[in-house]
Amino acid sequence: MNQHRRLRLRLSIAVAVGSLGVAAAPATALAAPTISISGATASYPLVSLLAQRYVKLKRHTVKFKIAQGGSTVGINDVASSRVSIGDVSRDPLPTDPKGLVFYPIAKYGICVVTNKSNTLSNLTPSQLVSIFTGKTRSWSQVPGASASGTIDLISRTSVAGVLTSFQTLLLEGKKVSSIATEEASEGLLKQQVENDPNAIGFVSNYQADLGGVNVVSYNGVGCSRATATSGQYAGIARFYEVTKGRATGAASAFIGWIESSAAARKIISSQWIPIK
Amino acid sequence: MLERLRRPWPDHRAERTLGAVSLSVGLLVVAMIVFVTIRAWPIFQHNGLSWLGGGGHLESQLAEMQATSVNPPPSAFHLLAWPLIYGTLLTTVIAVVLGLAIAVFSSIFIVELAPPRLRNVAIPVIRLLASVPSVIYGLIGILVLVPFVGNHLITAHEKASVQNVIELTGAGLGVTAVILTVMITPIMIALTCEALAAAPVSWREGAVALGLNPLRAVLAVTLKAIRPAIVAAAVLATARALGEAVMIQMVSGGRFFTPKPVDGVIFFFEPLRTLASSIVDFHEGIGAPALRSTLYAFALLLLFSAFALSVGGYLIKLPLRRYQTRG
Amino acid sequence: MSTFAPQAGRPASRPSGGRQPTGRGRRSSPWSWRWGDRIVLVCAWTAGIGLCVIAAAIVLYMGYRGVQYLRPGLVFSRPNVSTNQAGSGGFLDPLIGTLLVTLIGIVLALPLALASAVWIAEYGRPSWLARVVESSIEIVAGTPDIVIALFGLSIFQLGVLAPLSFTSQGGGVYGRSFIAAGAMMSLLAVPPIFAASRDGLQAVPGHMREAAFALGKTRIATIRRVLLPAVRSNVATGVTLGVSRIIGSTAIVLLLLGGLRIETQGGLAGLNVLRGTGSALTSYIYENSPAGEGGAPQKAYAAAFLLLVFVLGLNLIVDRIGRAQASSMGVTVAGAGV
Numbered sequence: 001m002n003q004h005r006r007l008r009l010r011l012s013i014a015v016a017v018g019s020l021g022v023a024a025a026p027a028t029a030l031a032a033p034t035i036s037i038s039g040a041t042a043s044y045p046l047v048s049l050l051a052q053r054y055v056k057l058k059r060h061t062v063k064f065k066i067a068q069g070g071s072t073v074g075i076n077d078v079a080s081s082r083v084s085i086g087d088v089s090r091d092p093l094p095t096d097p098k099g100l101v102f103y104p105i106a107k108y109g110i111c112v113v114t115n116k117s118n119t120l121s122n123l124t125p126s127q128l129v130s131i132f133t134g135k136t137r138s139w140s141q142v143p144g145a146s147a148s149g150t151i152d153l154i155s156r157t158s159v160a161g162v163l164t165s166f167q168t169l170l171l172e173g174k175k176v177s178s179i180a181t182e183e184a185s186e187g188l189l190k191q192q193v194e195n196d197p198n199a200i201g202f203v204s205n206y207q208a209d210l211g212g213v214n215v216v217s218y219n220g221v222g223c224s225r226a227t228a229t230s231g232q233y234a235g236i237a238r239f240y241e242v243t244k245g246r247a248t249g250a251a252s253a254f255i256g257w258i259e260s261s262a263a264a265r266k267i268i269s270s271q272w273i274p275i276k
Numbered sequence: 277m278l279e280r281l282r283r284p285w286p287d288h289r290a291e292r293t294l295g296a297v298s299l300s301v302g303l304l305v306v307a308m309i310v311f312v313t314i315r316a317w318p319i320f321q322h323n324g325l326s327w328l329g330g331g332g333h334l335e336s337q338l339a340e341m342q343a344t345s346v347n348p349p350p351s352a353f354h355l356l357a358w359p360l361i362y363g364t365l366l367t368t369v370i371a372v373v374l375g376l377a378i379a380v381f382s383s384i385f386i387v388e389l390a391p392p393r394l395r396n397v398a399i400p401v402i403r404l405l406a407s408v409p410s411v412i413y414g415l416i417g418i419l420v421l422v423p424f425v426g427n428h429l430i431t432a433h434e435k436a437s438v439q440n441v442i443e444l445t446g447a448g449l450g451v452t453a454v455i456l457t458v459m460i461t462p463i464m465i466a467l468t469c470e471a472l473a474a475a476p477v478s479w480r481e482g483a484v485a486l487g488l489n490p491l492r493a494v495l496a497v498t499l500k501a502i503r504p505a506i507v508a509a510a511v512l513a514t515a516r517a518l519g520e521a522v523m524i525q526m527v528s529g530g531r532f533f534t535p536k537p538v539d540g541v542i543f544f545f546e547p548l549r550t551l552a553s554s555i556v557d558f559h560e561g562i563g564a565p566a567l568r569s570t571l572y573a574f575a576l577l578l579l580f581s582a583f584a585l586s587v588g589g590y591l592i593k594l595p596l597r598r599y600q601t602r603g
Numbered sequence: 604m605s606t607f608a609p610q611a612g613r614p615a616s617r618p619s620g621g622r623q624p625t626g627r628g629r630r631s632s633p634w635s636w637r638w639g640d641r642i643v644l645v646c647a648w649t650a651g652i653g654l655c656v657i658a659a660a661i662v663l664y665m666g667y668r669g670v671q672y673l674r675p676g677l678v679f680s681r682p683n684v685s686t687n688q689a690g691s692g693g694f695l696d697p698l699i700g701t702l703l704v705t706l707i708g709i710v711l712a713l714p715l716a717l718a719s720a721v722w723i724a725e726y727g728r729p730s731w732l733a734r735v736v737e738s739s740i741e742i743v744a745g746t747p748d749i750v751i752a753l754f755g756l757s758i759f760q761l762g763v764l765a766p767l768s769f770t771s772q773g774g775g776v777y778g779r780s781f782i783a784a785g786a787m788m789s790l791l792a793v794p795p796i797f798a799a800s801r802d803g804l805q806a807v808p809g810h811m812r813e814a815a816f817a818l819g820k821t822r823i824a825t826i827r828r829v830l831l832p833a834v835r836s837n838v839a840t841g842v843t844l845g846v847s848r849i850i851g852s853t854a855i856v857l858l859l860l861g862g863l864r865i866e867t868q869g870g871l872a873g874l875n876v877l878r879g880t881g882s883a884l885t886s887y888i889y890e891n892s893p894a895g896e897g898g899a900p901q902k903a904y905a906a907a908f909l910l911l912v913f914v915l916g917l918n919l920i921v922d923r924i925g926r927a928q929a930s931s932m933g934v935t936v937a938g939a940g941v
Binding site: 284285297298299301304305306311312315378381386388398401402404408410412518521526556562575582583 | 741
C-alpha cells in the first residue's frame, strides 16, 4: 500500500510540474514576441538589415521571421492575418483588400539592366516599351546594343511589386509581354541576366549597384542611388510596410522605429533613398 | 498503477495495444487523404471536373488567384490545368518508356552477360544511383546540363524561330526527361534483376536444348516469365516519376507551356511545368485561398494517380499469375 | 547463373559435329546468331556499361567539385543571415537541421512501424484491419514527398497544433517547425521499417516460436524475448533505408522548415529548438543553386558532396548488415534447431 501511495504521489508531482511547464511555455513566448514578415524580394535586404539592428537595440526581446514570396503574397498574408507585417514594393492598388494600412519606409530606383557584354547605354521610353512588350525581338533592331540574336526578356512573376512599379513608371502602363521568362525574385532575375548575353531585365538599384551587369540609362538619365535621390531618374518607387488596420504592439514599435530613428535612417541611406 | 504496467502484459492487452497503434497508422493515412480532399474541394466546387481541361491562360488564372486574398470571388477559382497535366504525362511517359528499355537491357547484362567482377561492381552502382537524393540530380542538371544545352545545343537560329512564342533557355523537356530517366531506372533495374535471377532455370535450359542460343532463350522465355516483375517495376517507377517535384522544378524551365512534338528538335528544348513542380513553385503564396485550393487539388490528383497506378498494376498482373514466378 | 562464363574446372566436351550444344564448356559464338540477337547483345552491353559510366561520372564530378569547395570551415560555421550566401558563412545549421529532422523522424517512426509489423506478422486479427493497415502503409510508400509536405502544412497550421510551432503577433499559426518536419519525415520512414521488420518476422522459422510456447511463454513475451532480437538486423536495415529516404527529401524540408539558420521558439530548453525553424542540407543546396536565392553554387556543391558522402555511408551500412545477416543466419538457425 505504501508503494502505491508513493507512486501516486510521484505521478501527481510529475503532472503538476508538467502542466507548469506547459503553462510557462506560452508565457515565455509572450515575453519575446515574434514579428513575422513576408512579401517583396526587393525590400528583403533592407528589412533584414533593419530587423537585425532592431533586435540588437532591443536586446533580443523581440524576434523576427522574414520570408519572401513577392509583394502580393505579403499583402495576402497580412490581410488574412498569417503574418504581422507585409513587405510591399509598389503603391497600393484599388484591388488590394480593404483595411490595410501602408507605411512607406524608403524609396528605390528601378534600373534596366543587360548582360555585361552588351554595352547598350541608353534607351528611350518608346524603345523600352517596344522591347518589353515584345514588338522588337532582335538585338539588331536596337541601336547601341552590342549583342546579336534574339532578345531574351527576363521579367518577374505576377506577384512582384517591382513588376507593377516598372510597368507603371517606365513602361507607360503597358504590360510586359507574356513571352518573357518570369523569375521569382530579384536575385534570380539578376543571375539570369548575368548568365545570358542576350538578356535584358529590370531590378532595384540595390541589385544594380552590386555590379555584374550593365546598367542602361533611361531617357538619357543613368540609374543609380544618386540620380534616384535627386529625383532626376524617372523610375522611383516606394517600399511599404503593410499592416492590417493600424499597426499595434511590437509591429507598431518596429515601424515607428524605422520611421523616426537615426540608426534606421542611416541603414536606409546606405543603399536606398530615405522617404523624406 | 505503474506496478501494473511493469508486470508482464497479458496477451490480449498486448494485442489490443499493438492493434491500436497499427490502426492509428492507418488512420493517419486516412486523415491525409481527408485533409487534402477538404482543402482541394473548392476547386471541384467551382469547376467540376472541367479544370482538368485546357484552353485557358494558366498564367493569368494563377495570377488572379494570387491577387485575391480574404474573400475571393468565384471567378478567382476558375482553373484550366491541362498544360500541367500534359507536362506531367509527357515527362513521366518518356522517362518510364526509356527507363524500362534501359532497365531490361541492363538487367539482362547484369544477370546474364556480365563477367562476375563487373557484376559485383554493377550491383552496388545500381544501389548507389537509386539512393542519390533528387536535389543532387537537380543540382547537376541546373549547373551542368542546362548551361550545356543552352549554350551549345540550342542554336541562335532555333531561338529566333520561336522568338515570338517562347524563350529557349536550355532548361526544358530534354534535360528533364534525361535526368528523370536516370533517376527512375535504378529502381526498375533492381526489381528486374531480382526477378531474372529468380526465374526458373529449367525453362531456359529447355529452350537452349531446343537449339536457341542463350541470349535468345532469355529473351523468348525468361523475359516473358518475369512480366509481373516488369509491370511492378514500371508501376513503382511511374509513381516515383509522377511525384518528383524539386528536381523537375530546377531544370524544367518553369513556364506554363505545352511542348509540341511537331516542332521537331526544338520540342526537346521547350520549357514546361508539371503538377508537382508547380506546387513547389507556388507554395509561398499558399495564403491566398484560391491558390491554396489549387495546390491541394494538384496534390489530390497526384495522390489519386499513385493510388490508381498500384491498383492498375495489380490488375495487369492478374492474368500473368499463371507464370507463378516470384515477382 | 551466367551461361556465358566458362565453367571453372570442367573439361571441354567433345564437339559432336553440326550445331554445337551450348552450356557445358562450349560457348555459343555471337557471330552465329541472328541480327536481332546481336543488336540486343550490343544494347545490353551498352546499357550496362553506360549505367556504370553515368554513376561513375556523377560520383566523380560531385567528388571533384566537393573537394574543390568543401573546407572544414564551411562545416563548422553558421550561415550568413542574408539570403546571399556567396562570400562567407558555412552550413553548420543545415547540417544540424538534417540530423535533428532525421532523429525526430526515426524516433517517431520506429515504434509505429515496428508495432504495426509485429501486429501484422504475429496477430493480424481481424483480417480486414490487417489489410487496411497494410494498404495504407503501401499508400504512404507511394505518396510523393510534396503531397506529404502539403498534408503537414494543412495540419500544423491548425490552431490546435499551435504549440508545436508558434503563433506570430497578428494571429497566424506559423505551422513550420522541426516537429512539423520531423513528424512528416516519420511518415516517409514508416514504410521501409515496416516492410523490413515484417519480412524479417515472417522469415523467422516457426519452430522458434513453438519452442518458446512449449516452454510456457505468452505470445507477447515470445515477441519481446525471442523474435525481436532475431530480427534486429532486419530492423536495422529498415531504419537505415528510412534514414536515407529522410535525408534525401527536399520537398518536406522546403515547405515545413521555414528558414535558414536555426532559430528557437519559446523559452523551454530543448522544446524551443523543436518548435523553432531552421533548414536542412537538402533545402540549403536548393536555395544556393540557381533555382533558389543564394547564387552560391560553390556552397551548394560542398553541401551536396557532404550529403552524397552520408548517403554512400548509409548504403555501405545496409550492405554490411546484409552481409552480416547472411553469414550469421546459418548459425542462428542451426543453433535454434535443436
